[in-house]
Amino acid sequence: MNTLIIAMLCQTTWAKAYGNFDGAGGNDAFCVLQTSDGGFLVGAQEGGTNDNGVLVKLDQTGAIQWSQTSTTAEWEWADQPVTSLIRTADGGYAGIVSPAGTGSFSFIFKVNSSGGLTWMTCTEALKDILLVFELWDIIQMDDGTYVAVGWGWISTGGTDPLLVRLNSNGTLSWIRNLPLTSSYDYDRAYSIVKTPDGGFAVAGWLTYGNDGLLLVKFSNTYAVQWAKTIRFSPPQSVFGLYGSNCLSLYQTATDTALVMVGVSGNKGLIAKINLQGNLVWAETLSINSGLYSVAQTQDNGYIVAGNSDNGPIIIKLDAGGNLVWGKIYTQASPNSEGRCAIQTSDGGYLFLGGNHGTYPEAERFFILKLDANGNIPNSDCLVDCGCSFSPVSPSLSAISTSLTTQAASVSRATYPLTSQPLGVTGICAPLEIKGENGSRAPGVSCVPCPGGLIFSSNTNANLSVFSPDGRLVYSGRLSEGRNRITLDPGVYLWVAGKGESYPYKGKAVVR
Numbered sequence: 001m002n003t004l005i006i007a008m009l010c011q012t013t014w015a016k017a018y019g020n021f022d023g024a025g026g027n028d029a030f031c032v033l034q035t036s037d038g039g040f041l042v043g044a045q046e047g048g049t050n051d052n053g054v055l056v057k058l059d060q061t062g063a064i065q066w067s068q069t070s071t072t073a074e075w076e077w078a079d080q081p082v083t084s085l086i087r088t089a090d091g092g093y094a095g096i097v098s099p100a101g102t103g104s105f106s107f108i109f110k111v112n113s114s115g116g117l118t119w120m121t122c123t124e125a126l127k128d129i130l131l132v133f134e135l136w137d138i139i140q141m142d143d144g145t146y147v148a149v150g151w152g153w154i155s156t157g158g159t160d161p162l163l164v165r166l167n168s169n170g171t172l173s174w175i176r177n178l179p180l181t182s183s184y185d186y187d188r189a190y191s192i193v194k195t196p197d198g199g200f201a202v203a204g205w206l207t208y209g210n211d212g213l214l215l216v217k218f219s220n221t222y223a224v225q226w227a228k229t230i231r232f233s234p235p236q237s238v239f240g241l242y243g244s245n246c247l248s249l250y251q252t253a254t255d256t257a258l259v260m261v262g263v264s265g266n267k268g269l270i271a272k273i274n275l276q277g278n279l280v281w282a283e284t285l286s287i288n289s290g291l292y293s294v295a296q297t298q299d300n301g302y303i304v305a306g307n308s309d310n311g312p313i314i315i316k317l318d319a320g321g322n323l324v325w326g327k328i329y330t331q332a333s334p335n336s337e338g339r340c341a342i343q344t345s346d347g348g349y350l351f352l353g354g355n356h357g358t359y360p361e362a363e364r365f366f367i368l369k370l371d372a373n374g375n376i377p378n379s380d381c382l383v384d385c386g387c388s389f390s391p392v393s394p395s396l397s398a399i400s401t402s403l404t405t406q407a408a409s410v411s412r413a414t415y416p417l418t419s420q421p422l423g424v425t426g427i428c429a430p431l432e433i434k435g436e437n438g439s440r441a442p443g444v445s446c447v448p449c450p451g452g453l454i455f456s457s458n459t460n461a462n463l464s465v466f467s468p469d470g471r472l473v474y475s476g477r478l479s480e481g482r483n484r485i486t487l488d489p490g491v492y493l494w495v496a497g498k499g500e501s502y503p504y505k506g507k508a509v510v511r
Contacts, residue, residue: 012061012369013348013370014062014368015368015369016062016425016426017424018056018367018422020421020422027046027364028047028353029354029365029366029367030045030354031043031084031245032085032340032352033087033093033342034345034350040350040367041057042055042056042367043056043084044082045354046420051078051079052077053077054068054069054422055067058367061488062424063424066419067420069418070417071418072413072416072418077097077107080099080106082095082097083136086138091113092112093110094108094109094110094146095138098150106122106150108138110170111417115417116417119169119170119413121171121412122410122411134152137150137192141198142220146168146170147164148164148166149161149164149202150164151189152177158185159188160180161177161178161204161214162189172410175406177403178402178404179401180401187214188204189203189204190204191203191244191246191247194249195217195275196249196256197275199218201216201218201249201258202218202247212232213232213271214227215227215230215247215260216228217275217277224401227398227400228273228398228399229396229397231394232265232269245295245305246291247294248294249296256274256275257272257275258272258273261291266289267284267286268284268306269282269285270282270283270294270302270317270321271394279394279396281321281391283389283392284392286389287309287310289308289313290307292306292307292340293306295341295343299319301316301317301319302316303317303341304316304317306338307338308385311330312328312329313326313387314327314338314341314349314351316374323389325374328382328384328385330380331381331427336366338353339352339354340352340353348372351368351370352366352368354366368382378484382428425475426476443503444456444457444463444478444504449484453465454482454483455478455483456481457479457483457496460479460498461478461498462478462497463476463477463478465487466492466494467490467492467493468492473487474487491507493505494506
């Protein structure tokens with residue numbers, strides 16, 4: 001009990017938006033993992049003329065330590081987000097840069113713990129035989145090799161799930177497709193996870209999802225052990241364009257299974273299937289939604305991220321699939337999507353997604369660090385989803401298939417990555433203190449309080465707070481009266497005013 005109390009007291013929360021705005025495109029975040037130093041590594045896409053994929057390293061407070069992309073000639077990550085990240089056996093990271101629906105080519109990369117490029121492999125040469133080719137997700141096998149999953153347009157006229165195996169140094173071992181249905185159908189794979197027996201599982205869909213979800217179990221020798229279609233009514237799909245996190249391994253001392261999320265009609269769905277390919281349970285969300293990612297939590301439950309009609313949604317379920325809480329991020333721009341959620345080492349959660357729109361605030365991706373209950377204290381940017389789950393009974397059918405090797409080659413390079421500066425803005429403004437009138441003297445004044453600052457203003461005003469190195473840590477609006485904002489201990493500089501005039505400024509210390 002004492003350990004739990006200490007962990008809850010040590011949980012930090014913050015909310016920030018990242019990216020650059022030039023009117024040419026949006027910033028987006030697709031995947032994240034927590035690093036050994038307590039920070040985070042984020043796979044994203046930087047909004048701008050080229051919309052380059054970007055790899056972003058954050059510390060535990062959300063401050064950017066470094067952000068990198070590839071801009072070298074034919075190896076540029078243009079119009080392509082980083083959709084998948086994994087830790088590698090040597091302490092580094094590997095990932096996928098995907099065309100994400102443009103049907104171009106993909107990059108597979110390996111970096112060390114500091115972000116230095118070890119190698120990068122490009123699949124552009126495959127366009128000569130596959131026409132359209134996308135990779136989405138990756139794992140590292142026990143022997144140090146890598147397996148990436150995606151889909152390609154095969155010569156028979158439709159798309160098949162594809163597996164690409166790389167040696168530990170990034171050179172090509174083989175490329176194999178998985179024939180499933182008739183020609184001119186569109187079967188795709190988006191997510192892959194390792195299983196305890198040394199094999200792996202792959203999730204996707206059949207015929208744009210109209211023929212059901214797809215789940216295939218492979219042995220450690222790449223033989224198909226079983227393949228199942230999962231059909232609901234109405235038809236559904238694993239969320240294809242953003243689906244690298246839609247499949248997760250669930251493992252406890254007494255239970256091992258696969259958990260997948262997606263959408264059934266216009267309702268988010270989650271299904272648990274054991275390693276023999278049998279359904280354990282499945283359920284759909286009561287509100288219009290789609291679920292993009294799922295991960296196991298420390299209490300052997302699940303954390304799920306997705307989208308709803310009211311905004312990005314994050315949901316906590318217990319081990320039996322029962323709803324614990326669900327929160328909607330209310331300050332996202334229209335059409336924003338929650339891409340991914342993970343539990344952090346302090347027992348809280350990290351929730352991220354992309355914003356879409358034509359104004360600066362909509363052109364940044366958001367990352368929210370939440371407490372164990374899915375909240376940011378003293379903020380109203382997250383509200384209860386008012387939702388529930390209902391059990392459903394999909395049909396599972398076995399299908400017969402095996403991998404077919406494609407004669408192909410890829411290119412490999414070791415060009416250094418390029419620094420990619422990103423703007424950072426504080427979001428989720430703390431709640432204002434209501435009913436406490438401050439000084440009526442002209443202007444804005446500031447006094448420190450435990451864990452933050454109190455600003456007294458005789459009018460509505462804009463407020464920006466900066467760290468001594470010039471980094472923006474808070475941007476929001478003051479109401480007439482007293483306003484409290486939460487800040488970490490440190491020294492801060494602040495300015496306040498209206499329009500383009502900021503006549504009020506000061507320095508404050510939070511202890």
